[in-house]
Amino acid sequence: MEFAELIKTPRADNVVLHRPFEPAVEGTLCLTGHHLIFSSRRQDNAEELWLLHSNIDSIEKRFVGSLGTIVIKCKDLRIIQLDIPGMEECLNIASSIEALSTLDSVTLMYPFFYRPMFEIVEDGWSAFLPEKEFEFLNALTDEWRLTYINKDFSICPSYPPVVTVPKSIDDETLQKVAVFRHGGRFPVLSYYHKKNGMVMMRTSQPLTGTNGKRCKDDEKLINSTLGPGRRGYIIDTRSLSAAQQARAKGGGFGVEVYYPQWRRIHKSVERFNILQESLIKLVEACNDQSHNMDRWLSKLEASNWLTHVKEILTAGCLAAQCIDREDASVLVHGTEGTDSTLQITSLAQIILDPDCRTIRGFESLIVREWLQAGHPFQQRCAQSAYSNSKQKWEAPVFLLFLDCVWQMLHQFPCSFEFNEHFLVTLFEHAYASQFGTFLGNNENERSKLKLPQKTMSLWSWVNQPEELKNFKNPLFEANSLVIWPSVAPQSLQLWEGVFLRWNRPSKFLDEAQEEMRKIISDNRVLQEKVNYLRRKVAHMETNDEMQEDL
């Protein structure tokens, strides 16, 4: 298919662009296969807007006489408006944008066409290999091994080719366990806690069904991870009743008699359309400037967004607490083990493991616990807050995770190597990007699409030194301790950097940030200078003494 077929009017003049908190600009609008490009004609300060079609969540058009107006709502929550003279032009452009922003074939997406203008220092596609991660683990314990049982994705289509499993369990057993677990997602290692050797594993629900089927191999695997006298907790991310209901559909939960050292805890975390609706409501509330205080607060409440944040963060804390405070291992699962499970395992790691709070470590966490673990990004992030489609599989699971990380960053502003901008950037790229990282729903799809060969990895770009500095937190000081966030409602905040970003001018806040950075860098420079001068003085003094001695 040629993009040209979809572009009925490639260019329109005298278009007026309206953006939040910036004066309207007149200029020329161009449509290309992947971008909507607007450039002002003013010579002095030529402004350009490049918008990826894939960033467009919804588009509305209306007419006043022959002047058409297109309102474009983006997945990053921005709303822009274009006034286009001429009804036909406007209709053409609107329908072209609509077609280009809803291409169904992944291979037509921009990452397949994007040619980077920078030199690749390190290829992000191979920066975080499971083998490398395993080397670190192997230095600490020999109870785990890598298995290549899924190398052709036949055992579990949503798992990567290589996963870490208990050494005592052979591939044959794994194969049987996979049959007993939803989607073949047999229990694998997610995190090893150096301090006490406790582990966190993740899986999907066991297929016990209504008559309480059991699987001896599953029991063997799970029980083998606990030494004698040890305890473990199975954190089920569904409520007890939801887990019971799942039995009717062939799913369910493990019966405690067969897993004697394990205790089950139900920690309900919402999923799917409930989250999507929550996001839609929240963004609606944030976008309406006319709300009086009561209405704003009740809309914020009705969105339930912060409730979800609190729920997920609490569940993450619970898992971390079991491991660090209770000296117990943890197994996390929900139904499919691709959403709430990953929120919890990744948050627990950020709480427990200082490495995950560095840029590199956080990238590695996202690769391990989200991309390789098979969070279906393409389905979940197909649409954002302005979508009308209401597909069951669309849900801001990853955005909620990022929000929870932001809450922690807010509470421990010196313990993270990255800044808020890094989190916002990840949010944007998960929804629309020139990079292939978040395309596809799992490693299986990614390898079929040959993404590593045909597209650029987000990490290749982020990890260049000149880009990296934009994502660094100047206050970072490595903190080797466990960080326990407060989950009191008074401590949780609306993530303004995402949800109010386009709704209020940020000039004064940005300037203040700038000043803060200046104070920090001044401090560094001055310290160095003082140290240098002190050394100089000290030398002069010792030399003086030497001369006196002479």
Next chain:
Amino acid sequence: MCGIAPIKYSNVEHVKLLDRFSTSNKSLTGTLYLTATHLLFIDANQRETWILHHHIAAVEKLPLTTSGCPLVIQCKNFRVVHFVVPRERDCHDIYNSLLQLSRTAKYEELYAFSYNPKQNESEQAKGWQLIDLAEEYKRMGVPNDYWQLSDANRDYKICETYPRELYVPRTASKPIIVGSSKFRSKGRFPVLSYYHKDKKAAICRCSQPLSGFSARCLEDEHMLQAISKANPSNRYMYVMDTRPKLNAMANRAAGKGYENEDNYSNIRFQFVGIENIHVMRSSLQKLLEVSGTKGLSVNDFLSGLENSGWLRHIKAVLDAAVFLVKAIAVESASVLVHCSDGWDRTSQVCSLGALLLDSYYRTIKGFMVLIEKDWISFGHKFSDRCCQLDGDPKEISPVFTQFLESVWNLTEQFPQAFEYNEAFLLQIHEHVHSCQFGNFLGNCQKEREELKLKEKTYSLWPFLLDEQKKYQNPLYNPSFSPNLTLLEPNTVSFNFKFWRNMYHQFDRSMHPRQSVYDLIMDMSEQNKQLEEDIKQLEAKIKRKSGQSDVVLLKEHQQSAHPAPVMLKTPPCFKKDQPLIPLNDAVRTIEGSNTADNRYSEFMEELSKAEPAIVSLEYGVARMTC
């Protein structure tokens, strides 16, 4: 002391201090001491919790439990402490003593009259002279061709609750003043609050007119005309009634009310709808009930916040100030502000308006001046509103707290516009209720003079100024948008946030564990010191290299293996000697230490194993620390 039942200044041992929000009754055990001015709790780690008797808003004895007799103390600075006293008899004694000590009948028994910071008389007097309102009016540009100082109230004859010195339009003669004052509630006739030099427009304040349904007063009408004529830029003036229209109308039945536009020439009348002191009191009560709930859910918090109406009221106050500022800045029109008596809402709106218009009030000294002018001198009833003496509970209202909260909201929106920081606002709030200094005692200037406060007590301001390093905003930019001395805040609802550092000031677990602000403050302070050091070192090097150039050369070659010289700790990292020791002790909980210290302290606590706090049976994660 006042002696109906003798107060026992005894110690009680093995008292438990419960964590307010802990669901598993986490507690500290220690000894409780009762002194003449404070209740002191020292826990096993020798950490001290000081509670000033005047700060106590309510003491409550809860039913006896197996571990002892619970005693809950609520403070005016929003600290809530929950003790468990082993023996009921002791608890009863403490309860009774605190009831007596926290309810003072006479001003002379307040802490300020016994507080002695070891200053001599001249220092004391100098402290009181620090803020000079005559100087302030001069700064604004009055007296001038249009405005003059009136001696009408020199002996408090016209209005007891106004200060002696008042500025009025030159054309307002004494009979007009007297006539107008008779037509205004409590005699509070229209006077100047702030003069905008560039626009030649004024903020004036007064109380409601005694207009009833049809009464009018020619002198009052002349007074308003004089105000509008005193502004050559715009003949029209605004009259802002800060009350909801319904309330103002109801007042007419009592012979009070609001201006009839037909009777006054050139006025534009406007209601702005701020609720009265009773609504505000119950709103705060509701807010505190919600925020004090154990195991609060997000939705209960948000709906409680909404139902309390608190943020709605803060927004209303700020919206009113924005309205006033627009009239002055955009239309160059003078504005007369009033409510009922003109000492609550009027003070809020006038002072916030001035703060938005004039960057001077955004400096530390300027903010003190603003409070002295619009709140203290114009007779905001601090004594009644803050319940300094045992009095009518219906007079209590958080009007001044709302003012501080509005200012805090502005500091959040304009992080570089204010010289002072949040700690400054909190410290002022602390002392408005502490009765440790004379400034806020009493209800009006006349009363203060009668109490001889300037001789018998000390002024707060010099103490705050002495420790101003603590209150300086490291991000402050004095030339913050120089052509924009005017602040135009965004009052869309989502900009207003719950002020956690005020209402949970003492609930350590709720706050971020690391404070960017403290760090930046330390760094900015350290930077100044480093710059000093550099100057000194460079001078030293210059001196020495003058002595022998050869040495310098030699030294340069040697610098490959420099002797490690420890960086001298700059003074800002040493713990400051607190100037107000008692209050500082109270604050150690939230942060007079350097960020580093507090951080490690906190982490020690974290790394301690506390298996008891996990209650996995309920599938509930208990967040500790």
